[in-house]
Amino acid sequence: MKSTSLLAAVPVALISFSQIVAAASSAQDHFASSFVEDNHHHDQDHGQHNQKPNFLVFLTDDQDRRMNSLDHLPLVKKYIRDEGTEFTNYYTTTAMCCPSRVSLWSGQFAHNHNVTDESAPHGSYTKFVSQKIDKNWLPTWLEDAGYSNNYIGKFINGVSPTLKQAPKGFDKHHWEPLIAPNIYTFYTPVFATNNGPLEPHTGVYQTDIISDKSIAILDGLAKNKTNPFLFVISPTAPHDEVWFVNGTTKFTPPVPAKRHEDLFKDAKAPRHPSFNPEVQDKVSWIGALPRLDESEVDRIDAIYRARLQSLQATDELVERIIKRLEHNGQLDNTYIVYTTDNGYHLGTHRMFSGKQTPYEEDTNIPFIIRGPGIAKGLKSNAVATHTHFPATVLTLAGLPVPEELDAYSIPVLENKAVYGKDAPTEAFAVEFWSAAMMENTTFTSNLNTYKSVRLIGQGYNLLYTVWCTGEREYYDLVKDPFQVKNIFKETKSTLLNRLDALLNVLRTCKGPTCRDPWSVIHPENKSIEEDNKKHGHHERGVHSLTDALNKKYDEFYADLPKFSFESCIQYYLSSNEHTIPVHTEL
Known part of the structure; x- marks a missing residue:
């Protein structure tokens, strides 16, 4: 990499996730103030007339x-x-x-x-x-x-x-x-x-x-x-319907109004490819169903x-x-x-209902x-x-x-x-810490804590999940919209390293870092506006997965730590969620 690059200025092997966050913190006030400024829109912009x-x-x-x-x-x-x-x-x-x-x-x-x-x-x-x-x-x-x-x-x-x-x-x-x-x-x-x-x-x-x-x-x-x-x-x-009987919770199917009781007599839950599949490739408690x-x-x-x-x-x-x-x-x-x-x-991945x-x-x-x-x-x-x-x-x-x-x-x-300058959303976290249950059954599991990153952009639609059990899942929803096949083990580490980095940002993000997670990983990013004015779109840094997949960042992402849970607890505790360094000797 060129010596002018921020990535070259700091030894890659020594970069920790906390350092990345710290490097981005000085930019947060700017992001936040422009976010507020850009959203003071006049009423006439959306068809209102002073009311x-x-x-x-x-x-x-x-x-x-x-x-x-x-x-x-x-x-x-x-x-x-x-x-x-x-x-x-x-x-x-x-x-x-x-x-x-x-x-x-x-x-x-x-x-x-x-x-x-x-x-x-x-x-x-x-x-x-x-x-x-x-x-x-x-x-x-x-x-x-x-x-x-x-x-x-x-x-x-x-x-x-x-x-x-x-x-x-x-x-x-x-x-x-x-x-x-x-x-x-x-x-x-x-x-x-x-x-x-x-x-x-x-x-x-x-x-x-x-x-x-x-x-x-x-x-x-x-x-x-x-x-x-x-x-x-x-x-x-x-x-x-939910009933509380002798200290227990009982679920029964929803009740329609009497005038609607005879409707949809032949309706069935859609038989998508994920409905009660013959082959089960899921992880954690779902895989054992x-x-x-x-x-x-x-x-x-x-x-x-x-x-x-x-x-x-x-x-x-x-x-x-x-x-x-x-x-x-x-x-x-x-x-x-x-x-x-x-x-x-209902019946998805062999899960009954919930x-x-x-x-x-x-x-x-x-x-x-x-x-x-x-x-x-x-x-x-x-x-x-x-x-x-x-x-x-x-x-x-x-x-x-x-x-x-x-x-x-x-x-x-x-x-x-x-x-205004609001960027389209590409990535967000899906997160869960509570026990799993299936309604209308007595099933429960304490292995349902997980964090996922969802990325949806031009030509890609991805779900990457880290479970409290240590297991991981990855789905390409463009090719597999019903998430039938977990392809984590078949996926190149260069892509998974990017997803791990994003998940590490989104799992603790607040405000501006949730809205622009790539700028936490790449604090050297130029703004889109600055880049378009001076250099052109292709020079603007990393603002999407497509940008991040540039081969020049492979080594950088490979050396970033990976996210993991300490154990499967049923509530959010930040100290239970940590990173595992790629190199044990830092």
Whole structure:
């Protein structure tokens, strides 16, 4: 290498991951300040006229994208998919409802907000409250800008009769969560309104109650012509029913509204190549699973039908809400989002049912948005995650984006100039620390802690995972979209070394280093703008996997340490995640 190179200036064998991070730290303030500056967009850039837009979010629970449930929702198609843009490369970065939902509102990966489980002490509303996440998150930023924030339905697990207070941002407006232990019971739901008395219901379908209440809230908001609003509507369909009996948790299939019980009688879970495969090449606990027998496959199909049936009331809810928005004169100035917290597998890789794995069935989820300035009937392959959502809302509202957010805005608008210098997302981490379980079974495993890096770019779509057992997986999803064959042992070390380096950055990244991980590994990087001005695109350094694969970096990446877990614990502990030096004598 030339002596002018930063890589040559420091002996490669002596470079540690901590030194790389330190070398990049001086650039973080610049990244952060430009991130905020570039996101102070004028209202006219996205079709607004001095009035802030409204935001209405339909947030379902455990809805798949890979098993085609969206194709069985004709009203969602008519009112949102056909009228907006669907993002096919949209992900949750932790496939479990509590950490996923907290990332959605905080704009942080789970290793930063540290809500990493469904129950205390490492998850649930108890952990959310103790972490004081609501001091600095999307609802409070919107409230500071004059928004009225409203929520009805499921928030996260652990909202209970003794812990039902509204989080900041909702406490001065409308907060109506479902209350444990009746969050997941379709005909016996319990709500609490604005920290007040509990409101139990018997014999009326949960989604229909949410629909009626939502109409009343919308009508109340329509009377207030001065304040824009955020309104989140979150039914629990198509989640299983959950019952707590004698200290144990029991899962049963979701229950549809009675009017939908006879639908989809012949429907079966899609028989993708990953469905109950004959050859099992997975690692950790998944690799030891036996093939599903005929009775188990029949049960899976029955659950699949119940999930589709339970979503039909949500489909009707969508139509009713959008028609009321139009009736109230609110529709033209409202961004409407349809998404879920995490995906769901049924029969995938011999797994019975549930979530919590790094595979596409659990992480690749629906995200559709319609509203001013958004293309209609479009499918976009832009990469985004729940962590991108707060920056997206703030950008659409013409509000500043806090520098600590872990992701840029999703490029939802047709006018891409609005996004300034925001770089497209290529790489992000998928992370998990809790035990595995399969719903509708008694199966559990304590070997489900892992961290993955996902890379999606021009011509490549990759998943690389390091498990707490020491095992590793690598999939090329362009060639193998259903992740049937683990090709880790067949893959060149030159590529795997790049993925290890990225994973080492993303596993602890914060703010700017999450948004631009390559500049942590290559602190000598020029900015795209500086490079284009002085040298041309090809001289700009490393900003993508394609750039990093230049052969001149082979030795550099080969000498970087590898990521590993100390042991399989079921919570996030930074000291349990470390690097293994390539050279034992440093």
